[in-house]
Amino acid sequence: MNWKHYFTTSIGKKLVMGFTGLFLIVFLVVHCYLNSMIFVSREAFNAAADFMATCVAMRILEVGLFAGIFLHIIQGFMLVRKNASTRGERYAVSAGNKTSAWYSRSMGLLGTLIFLFLILHINHFWVPSRITGGLNPTEVHGVEMHDLYQKMIDIFQTPWVVAVYLLGVFSLAWHLIHGFYSAFQTMGLTMPKYKALIRIVGIIFSIVICLLFALMPVSMFMGWVS
Amino acid sequence: MEHYTMNLTLKIWKQKNCKERGRFETYQVKNISSEMSFLEMFDVLNEQLIAEGKEPIAFDHDCREGICGMCSMYINGRAHGPWHQTTTCQLHMREYKDGDTIVVEPWRAKAFPVLKDLVVDRTAFDRIIQAGGYISVNTGNAVDANAIPINKQDADESFAAAACIGCGACVAACPNASAMLYVSAKVSQLALLTQGHPERKSRALNMVAQMDKEGFGSCTNIGACEAECPKGISLENIARLNREYIGAVFSGSEEKG
Structure with missing residues (x-):
């Protein structure tokens, strides 16, 4: 027995999903908080984005974030593939929603939708901000930085882009409603005393985070912020 | 509850052994009492098949009082049928009404290979x-x-x-x-x-x-x-x-x- 062995059993694989999932949930909180600065002011948002881009600690965490995302995606894909192979002959009649929730059974599908959205999303903001450049410069309190705010406004003028973002966030909400609770269950933390609390906090968290995210492209498209 | 009888159409998984591919067979049963258990309905069907000179359907059962865990049937998409916390042997025919079609499958999992019909190796x-x-x-x-x-x-x-x-x-x-x-x-x-x-x-x-x-x-x-x-x-x-x-x-x- 070695460490590799422990993390490749059926429970070990799920622990990897749970740990990376909770890490990504923490990222979502930070991401949502900083992006919500668009509702405060152009300067506040640009300063927040600049902090994330220039702070060394944040750049190191960013590497961890990409590692976490890839681990979560690859491990999730491998689990879906393995689990799809355990049935053999399929049932002619299935229980459907009578014994479980559709979103709980669809984590692979929802994850794939989120992944497709992520490709577009990273290409929209992360790539020009970190790699290709080409963003307008702006100045906040005498410091020169990218005008990511203007980039957001520009991107969210296209209806289909807003629609894809809403679909991505919608998928994320359902993915989180199951994933939040499921991560705690996999870690064995859903004792009777905390179970209901974890369920409720998970659902509220998923809805609030995703509503805030959804509000961002919509506000910019509708011209509620400018 | 009022006693009544019913005629049913059953679609049951037939499989010769763990090597051969199985298929659904359709059977008709008549005058099934609402007082019967699900397995008693199967007994009626099997006696009918034996009388016709056909092979009866193989299914696991033992205590018939809900404690042995043998009666593995996947009924209309539900393990042990639709009743909450009930084994197949304790499911009773009052759940069904005249003219119903019931699909019965074995447990399906590669780790539980089908031995014959509805019997799986656990x-x-x-x-x-x-x-x-x-x-x-x-x-x-x-x-x-x-x-x-x-x-x-x-x-x-x-x-x-x-x-x-x-x-x-x-x-x-x-x-x-x-x-x-x-x-x-x-x-x-x-x-x-x-x-x-x-x-x-x-x-x-x-x-x-x-x-x-x-x-x-x-x-x-x-x-x-x-x-x-x-x-x-x-x-x-x-x-x-x-x-x-x-x-x-x-x-x-x-x-x-």
Whole structure:
């Protein structure tokens, strides 16, 4: 027995999903908080984005974030593939929603939708901000930085882009409603005393985070912020 | 409840053995009493088939009082039929009305190969028990019942986990054919008791290793197993198994032999 062995059993694989999932949930909180600065002011948002881009600690965490995302995606894909192979002959009649929730059974599908959205999303903001450049410069309190705010406004003028973002966030909400609770269950933390609390906090968290995210492209498209 | 009789159409999985491919066969049964159990309805069908010179349908059954766990039937998409916390033998025909069509399939999981018709091989469960679902004790005189104090809550939870009859409905109902509810019940009933403590870490590791070896899937915490379990085994047992497993891993325990 070695460490590799422990993390490749059926429970070990799920622990990897749970740990990376909770890490990504923490990222979502930070991401949502900083992006919500668009509702405060152009300067506040640009300063927040600049902090994330220039702070060394944040750049190191960013590497961890990409590692976490890839681990979560690859491990999730491998689990879906393995689990799809355990049935053999399929049932002619299935229980459907009578014994479980559709979103709980669809984590692979929802994850794939989120992944497709992520490709577009990273290409929209992360790539020009970190790699290709080409963003307008702006100045906040005498410091020169990218005008990511203007980039957001520009991107969210296209209806289909807003629609894809809403679909991505919608998928994320359902993915989180199951994933939040499921991560705690996999870690064995859903004792009777905390179970209901974890369920409720998970659902509220998923809805609030995703509503805030959804509000961002919509506000910019509708011209509620400018 | 009013007694009535019904005529039914049954679509039942027929499979000669574990090698050949199976298929659905359609049968008609007449004058089935609403007072009959589901298995008694099968008895009527089989007697009818024997009288016609045909081969009867093979199905597992034993106690017919809901405690042995043999009667594995997947009825209209539900393990043990639609009644909550009820085995197939305790499902009664008053659930159905005249003219209904009922589809009956065997448990479907690669780890539970079909032996014949509705009979599946569940010895994978026995091998998981052999991997660690026991306590090693010297035999001898029976120990006094109250020699080891165990608190009430632990005793109750252990007893609730021990209610598992190993029927396999959890595996049948799980989209991943995962055996986690079963294994978690077997680990829990021992881990909660003082007698089970000395071997709890190797037990969790060994039983999980055997579960994987048998080809069951991973648990995705969707809860279909709990919904279909005829004995009401709770998902809290799965959380406990995860805790036992994590505890064993991070304390550096080893599997045994």
